[in-house]
Amino acid sequence: xxxxxxxxxxxxxxxxxxxxxxxxxxxxxxxxxxxxxxxxxxxxxxxxxxxxxxxxxxxxxxxxxxxxxxxxxxxxxxxxxxxxxxxxxxxxxxxxxxxxxxxxxxxxxxxxxxxxxxxxxxxxxxxxxxxxxxxxxxxxxxxxxxxxxx
Numbered sequence: 001x002x003x004x005x006x007x008x009x010x011x012x013x014x015x016x017x018x019x020x021x022x023x024x025x026x027x028x029x030x031x032x033x034x035x036x037x038x039x040x041x042x043x044x045x046x047x048x049x050x051x052x053x054x055x056x057x058x059x060x061x062x063x064x065x066x067x068x069x070x071x072x073x074x075x076x077x078x079x080x081x082x083x084x085x086x087x088x089x090x091x092x093x094x095x096x097x098x099x100x101x102x103x104x105x106x107x108x109x110x111x112x113x114x115x116x117x118x119x120x121x122x123x124x125x126x127x128x129x130x131x132x133x134x135x136x137x138x139x140x141x142x143x144x145x146x147x148x149x150x
Contacts, residue, residue, distance in 0.1 A: 026074075027128045033070040034121035037063050038114065044101070045110045053105075060102040063113070064095045090116070 040063035047056035072091040077084045094113050101109035 027124070030071070030074065030124055031121060031128070033066055033074075034117055034124060037066040037071070038117050038121065040066060041098075041110055041114045041117065044098075045107060045114070048105060048107055048110065056105075057102055060098050060110075064098050067091050067095050067098075090120075 040059050044056050044059035044063065047053075047059055068091070072088060075084045075088055075091075077088065080087070094116060097109050097113055100106065101113070
């Protein structure tokens with residue numbers, strides 16, 4: 001009569017996410033992108049193990065989209081210099097490996113990418129708790145992608 005509880009919960013969660021994005025600092029947005037990519041990779045692992053090929057493909061595609069259109073797109077190579085260039089190359093590598101994992105149905109590659117994303121997220125979190133950042137150390141632009149479509 002009033003729709004499913006699942007649909008309502010999904011809508012509520014989406015509003016919560018959108019509110020979090022609007023209120024988040026650029027640093028927190030990067031953490032949210034890492035978290036989103038990790039969730040997508042974990043979902044892909046689960047679907048790969050269960051043999052659900054269509055959902056595995058969707059999850060891997062979502063992870064690639066977050067990495068390419070979120071993390072990579074937010075890099076400011078002019079300000080970030082060699083560090084930003086290195087991150088760009090690493091993000092490109094991760095996207096290519098995810099594509100290979102999808103094509104070859106290789107769970108070891110998903111584990112590799114999960115490890116890289118976890119390490120990057122943990123490092124980014126540690127940077128956020130550092131007392132004072134060095135001038136010019138902001139590696140991301142203030143323009144962030146629309147996460148609602150990710």
